[in-house]
Amino acid sequence: MAIIGVIRNRMGPIIVIVIGLALAVFVLETALNSNSSLLKGNKDIVGVIDGEKIHYRDFTNQVDETVSTYKLQTNQSNVDDNTTYSLRDQTWNQLITDQINGSEYRKLGLTVSSDELKDMFLGNNPVPEIKQAFTNPQNGIFDPMAVKNYIENLDQSAEGEQPGERRARWVAFEKAQKQNRLLTKYQNLIAKAMYVPKWQAEMDYNEKNTRASIQYVMIPYTT
Structure with missing residues (x-):
């Protein structure tokens, strides 16, 4: 019995240490696996x-x-x-x-067709940037043929331009104008959806603009 007691006393701390190490290894492996999965899943996001x-x-x-x-x-x-x-x-x-915005555009079916995009650059009422750049300074008349000629020669480089510079600039400009047109459509749709009845508008106007003149008598509390 004495020997068993001695063994028990000596083995107790060892068992505690072994269990502690096992738990530490388990926690470490779990953490590493978790971090590894996390990194693998999000490193490209x-x-x-x-x-x-x-x-x-x-x-x-x-x-x-x-x-x-x-x-x-x-x-x-x-x-x-x-x-x-x-x-x-x-x-x-x-x-x-x-x-x-793109999510809202898709829900509402808002798009800019190729014909509409063409009209934005070559139509009678082009976007301001195009109208300003391709208006004849001598007579102040917009020249759509000049725009068409410019678009047809996007792959040519003028003096001082890098190869592909003109096309890259135009693609970026066209993309920005398309986004602006979609945003304008979206804003117009919201504005038209906000309907105020005539009677409500009149009531609001009267409440803000009706004036009255009154006379009153004050009785002092001291009398």
């Missing part, structure tokens, strides 16, 4: 917008496009770090706008 996962490659492609457009518009070959960070934020904010 930069964020989620309205339930839609934004992949790293798609985001960087959008950033590269934004930076390229900025270089073309500013005639710069290099962009500093501060500008790059700003353009990344701009790209992310644009993705948020496109994702949220």
Whole structure:
């Protein structure tokens, strides 16, 4: 019995240590497996917008496009770090706008057809940027044929332009104009959906504009 007591006393701490080590190994393996799965699942995701996962490659492609457009518009070959960070934020904010608004556009069936897009550039009432750029300064008349000629020669480079620069600039411009037209349609739809009956408008007008003159008598409390 004495020997059993000695063994029990000596084995107690050892058993505790073994159990503790086993638990530590189990917790460590669980944590590593969990982190590994988490990293594998999210390393390609930069964020989620309205339930839609934004992949790293798609985001960087959008950033590269934004930076390229900025270089073309500013005639710069290099962009500093501060500008790059700003353009990344701009790209992310644009993705948020496109994702949220795009979902609403699809629900409402809002689109810009190819004929409508063509009319925005070649029609009688083109977008302001096109009208300003292709209006004859001598007579002040818009020349749609000049626009058509420009579009047909997008792959040609004028003096001082890089190969592909003209087409890249036009594609970015066309994309922006299409988004602007969709947003305008959406805003107009919301405005027209807010109907105020005539009687309610008249009542609101009368409440805000009715004036009255009154006379009153004051009796002092001290008398």
